[in-house]
Amino acid sequence: GxxxxxxxxxxxxxxxxxxxxxxKRGFGAGFYNGFGGKVDPGETIEEAAQRELQEEACITAELxxxxxxxxxxxxxxxxxxxxxxxxxxxxxxxxxxDEMRPQWFTHTDVPFDSMWADDLIWYPYLLRxxxxxxxxxxxxxxxxxxxxMLPPSPD
Ligand code: 6U4
Ligand code: NA
Ligand code: NA
Numbered sequence: 001g002x003x004x005x006x007x008x009x010x011x012x013x014x015x016x017x018x019x020x021x022x023x024k025r026g027f028g029a030g031f032y033n034g035f036g037g038k039v040d041p042g043e044t045i046e047e048a049a050q051r052e053l054q055e056e057a058c059i060t061a062e063l064x065x066x067x068x069x070x071x072x073x074x075x076x077x078x079x080x081x082x083x084x085x086x087x088x089x090x091x092x093x094x095x096x097x098d099e100m101r102p103q104w105f106t107h108t109d110v111p112f113d114s115m116w117a118d119d120l121i122w123y124p125y126l127l128r129x130x131x132x133x134x135x136x137x138x139x140x141x142x143x144x145x146x147x148x149m150l151p152p153s154p155d
Pocket of ligand 2: 099
């Protein structure tokens with residue numbers, strides 16, 4: 001159908017650095033990314049974000065809404081709707097899991113060359129705490145064809 005696939009993404013930002021994970025398997029393996037995954041049936045988006053943060057980085061955090069990204073693909077039936085959250089602090093110690101290897105990067109050293117192409121466009125909003133909405137179109141899953149950043153929604 002045309003239903004969007006719901007996903008979450010959490011970027012811990014301590015003000016000087018962001019905590020990212022090197023994805024070890026599955027979609028985006030070899031790329032750095034925030035922590036997150038699919039929203040399971042019966043859970044809210046925020047519950048999914050908390051669960052994935054615990055599963056992938058071994059931490060919990062008070063999450064703030066940072067933005068929403070919609071990805072459309074020429075080779076996948078469903079668009080993806082990724083809900084992005086930030087947190088300035090967390091509980092626990094970031095640890096490597098089967099899925100992710102956590103690593104800190106200063107704001108000027110975010111490894112965009114080893115990240116999804118869209119990240120270069122919306123991280124500046126995230127780093128300056130400006131809510132963002134963006135639509136990104138990919139060809140052959142990973143090639144960014146076009147994008148548009150929308151103004152914040154009126155609600
Ligand atoms: P499984 O192993 O099936 O349970 P799950 O952890 O639920 O996987 P996964 O890891 O495939 O889902 O989720 C993809 C993750 O990648 C989500 O956190 C969203 C994030 N993501 C997807 N496309 C992205 C993109 N273009 N840029 C970006 N993050 C993206 O920065
Ligand atoms: Na994941
Ligand atoms: Na999952």
